[in-house]
Amino acid sequence: MAHTDDMDTPSLDIENAQRLAEYLTLLAGAANQDAPAVTLDTLDGYMTALLVGPQPTAPLQAMDALFGDNWPAAFEEQDLTDAFMDALHLRWNEIGDSLDPQPLLDAPEQMHLTPLISEFDDETKERLIAEGALSADLLARLPAPGAMWAQGFLQAVEDLDTWELPEGDADEDLTLMLQAIQAVTLAEGSSARAEYIEQAYEEPEGIDQNALIDDMLFTAQDMRLFWMQQAVLKGAHAQGADDDSEGQTTH
Template sequence: MIEDIDHENAERLTALLQIVAAADEEPLPIDTLDGYMTALVCGPVTSSPLQAMDGLFGDDWAAALDAQDATEEFMDRLHLRWNEIAATLDPAALLADQEQMQLMPLITEFDESMKADLLAQGVLTAAQLDSLPGAGVMWVDGFMRAVHEHEAAWYVNEADSEQGQMLDAMLMALAAVAMPQGEQRDAYIAESYEAEDTVDQNVLLDDALFSVQDLRLFWLQPSASDDAVH
């Protein structure tokens, strides 16, 4: 297990990612890439950082980086982040203490200070600030995107089997992070938590990250992954 994220690497990776996203004309935050890679690391499909980029942007994603002679640096930094994710999902460490949060995702926190800076810099308007995604939503979007793109491997178990129901419960914990305020979210919270529990976005995110750790161990079970794609 790693002790901390390499923040310098994460910041530079974010900057290089924006070159790719700008050329693709599809904004993609580092959160989404991080969630996507985490799903590939912990899931049933053997994958790589290169395949993550191909999945998100297509085969020619490196053209914009090539033009700036930055592809090699980007891949080095992407591999470093991939290895960080893998280290935090090390099965031995997870099994040693399943109540400990090991995962360290790259999640942008839109705290009041950051919101004020974005407003002052003219990056976002007041109206846009009010519609910023909740904590972890962009990360979960990336994770679930990877799940859906490899759904044949993820949903290899019968839906009504014990394994299928376990998988559904863990993925629902992730999906709950992105649920907007409303009846669906309220129903999920009422079903999944005790009435006296105070459940906010941070609680949902925390439980989702624990579910990711559980998913890592889930896919190591022969009964869960016998028919998965590798």
């Protein structure tokens, strides 16, 4: 599952990502306190799965699934709906461009995705605690880097009914790819994580969270091509069935 990245990574609009994070913070402030927290990482993973999958839809599907149907109300109150939608669609288009099939085929060893994955270094943690934005206890309980992105991706897969495949080789391939995504969510030191690494890697020593994230992202790119291939095979199968039907027609 090893890949190399010897080409330039596609550009990312950092300022737009920051704006999007601020809008999500506003949504979190307006949400029910008992509602599960939805981060920028979660949204980014969810939207990536929508664009990777067999039937890409629209970013609003991610918003409805993660925040409920009434999420626009928080923006309407402050006249921020258009600004938020602009930021959301810009990020959606960035992900879509990074999953353009031709570059994926031309340079399969290149990292094309530019995921929004939060990682707090010690300095950032100290600043957030000092500002009162996060408590030390909450910071200690934050998931590992990449886990929230993976959770968003997997939630999209679970929410959709278009990822089902008949049993066979393709179904097994999809299962293995989804396991590579899920591996990023496994707690460090857990038996499940150790077992996965032992089975998935020829040289399991030294496989850390960064290596799992790297393979998760390359797997997401591979999934884009996988679903395109399935669409071609499905079309060819349907055409063959039509031809057989015509051949059996009597006059």
